[in-house]
Amino acid sequence: MNLENTRIALLGTGNMGEAVLAGSLRAGVVPAHVVATGRRAGRVAEVAERHGVRGILDNVEAVRDADVVVVAVKPKDVAGLLASVGDALAPHAVVVSVAAGLSAAFFEDRLPAGQPVVRVMPNTPAAIGAGMSAVSAGTHASAADVATVLAILSGTGDAVEVPEAYQAAAGALAGSGPAYMFYVLDALAEAGVAVGLSRELATRLAVQTMLGSARLVAETGEHPALARERVTSPGGTTVQGLRALDAAGVRAAFIAAVEAARDRTNEIAAELEA
Secondary structure: OOOOOOOEEEEOOOHHHHHHHHHHHHOOOOHHHEEEEOOOHHHHHHHHHHHOOEEEOOHHHHHOOOOEEEEOOOHHHHHHHHHHHHHHOOOOOEEEEOOOOOOHHHHHOOOOOOOOEEEEEOOHHHHHOOEEEEEEEOOOOOHHHHHHHHHHHHHHEEEEEOOHHHHHHHHHHHHOHHHHHHHHHHHHHHHHHHOOOOHHHHHHHHHHHHHHHHHHHHHHOOOHHHHHHHHOOOOOHHHHHHHHHHHOOHHHHHHHHHHHHHHHHHHHHHHHHO
């Protein structure tokens, strides 16, 4: 999709907002067609200068000519923001939420009737174009609206459309997942130190091992279980390591972590939408 004529208003210049901004530019959005806002003038100016976009503090002015409005403020601040900009939105403008936990209906109830809303759950690797985003259409968002959002997010990494009912689960896996991966990397590096490697070498080995393993599965399309079996020789060293992981309940712990993150997402949504 050609995004050269798409005008974007980015409301919120925190880490995730900037990641979406950088991705949109990689996807083909023209910097001159982007307006970024935020509460802190210094931060807005810094982000605007780094990416060659226009930075202002007025949200209403920012959204007036926008085709896509990305709401990247803290969830607790969304209701007030929507109340202030709703009347300035063009009827065709697609409002994209990257606010964790808030449903599309939360936005639709606070925007003009019929305003298209698309809900997105990105993750932090989006900052380097290696992210994973779950995208869900609201009641009034068309297939073309979703296609536009997917095209914009293509510059942040991979993006997949899912029913909104899956957003909490997708966020618990992909949204929180980088923290789990960093946890594993730290543990592997620490294990390397425990068996005599320098911390620098252990970290280098762990990082490239995780990166290469993920790429292998991504590029071959092979199920992770089959890829694991290819590394696991009968009676060998790897099978002993896997037995230790199973004995420690590592698989069950990951399942519990994702379930806990999903449940907390639902709790936060209930609190904010009450």
